[in-house]
Amino acid sequence: MSKAKCSCHKLFLLFFSLLWLFGCKPAHPPPAPDPVRLQLKWFHQAQFAGFYLAQEKGHYARENLKVTFLEGGPEVDLSGRVMEGRADFAVLSPDDFLLRRSDGAPLKALAAIYRRSAVVFVARADSGIEKPADFLGRTVAARNEGGAREFHIQLLAMLHRLGLNADRVKLTSYDPAYTDFLAGRVDITPCYSTGGLIRLRKQGLKLNLIRPDDYGIHFYSDILITHERLISEKPDLVRRFLRASLKGWQEAIEDYPQGVQAALKYAKLKDPAFQTAMMEAMLPLVHTGEDRIGWMRPETWLGMAETLSRQGLIKKPFDVNQAYTLRFLKEIYGEQPR
DSSP states (O other), X not given: OOHHHHHHHHXXXXXHHHHIIIIISOOOOOOOOEEEEEEOXXXXXXXXXXXXXXXXXXXXXXXXXXXXXXXXXXXXXXXXXXXXXXXXXXXXXXXXXXXXXXXXXXXXXXXXXXXXXXXXXXXXXXXXXXXXXXXXXXXXXXXXXXXXXXXXXXXXXHHXXXXXXXXXXXXXXXXXXXXXXXXXXXXXXXXXXXXXXXXXXXXTOOEEEEOGGGGTOOOOOSEEEEEHHHHHHOHHHHHHHHHHHHHHHHHXXXXXXXXXXXXXXXXXXXXXXXXXXXXXXXXXXXXXXXXXXXXXXXXXXHHHHHHHHHTTOOOSOOOGGGSBOOHHHHHHHOSXXX
16 A cells, blocks of 8 residues: 555544544433432322422522422421431421421521421401400410410510510410301411411401511511531532522513413312412512512521520520521622512
């Protein structure tokens, strides 16, 4: 073979080698999505619409996450599931979270989804009960038992703040069916504006509403928490999950009918009217017009912890500022609250 032919042959081989290397070599497959389990506070309903919307609109998928929703309920130990590694994140009430944290549980709050509490006390409009001072000598279904702890905490905090004697209030058991209230045997019942209040209004009742938040009792409602170990070992996963979740909540606020539609896909109660009413009730609790969605304030955390300590629920002091972190919210929003 001549030198010219040999050179041409080598160039030919080199050309096809480069073609295979840069054009025909199979690309690396994308990494498998990270599995994430979110423990919800209650049964599937519009209360969690932002998470559902993040799932349905592909926000989790774009963060390379495969999210599974775990349904809650009265028998589910929400924070316990995170402690045991059966869930990666959970939606809790702040009192549940702070009590577990004060006992040494290595849990940390990442965001306050409901920046205002949904707790409201209701009385019939013709009862003359319009303010907390009117509770004295009346029967209130908020005894600290069963699932009424959150109601009991905020009732006592409201009375204490106003200098009212809680011993003059007749406490009885809370009934989620409101049987005694409807029958007139209970003067005042607590409920959630996103649930029980909707059902009571469907009975055609005219009601007076007394909100602890209007009297300086500022509690968060649904907060998003995780294990400190996950923050330490997989901070990027925490950031991606929170970023996608907040985007889902932002879109649920901006166009809440689509949040309702996402919720109806998961909810057992396929009642568009009820889910819409729940969504409308929770909008001002999530988007308060201050800061950003999910943002947390140190003074609110301190106030909640002081309330629990004053009522003897927190047995030993702890640093409440270590119970939550603004790190991920700051990284996602890239700014301080407005």
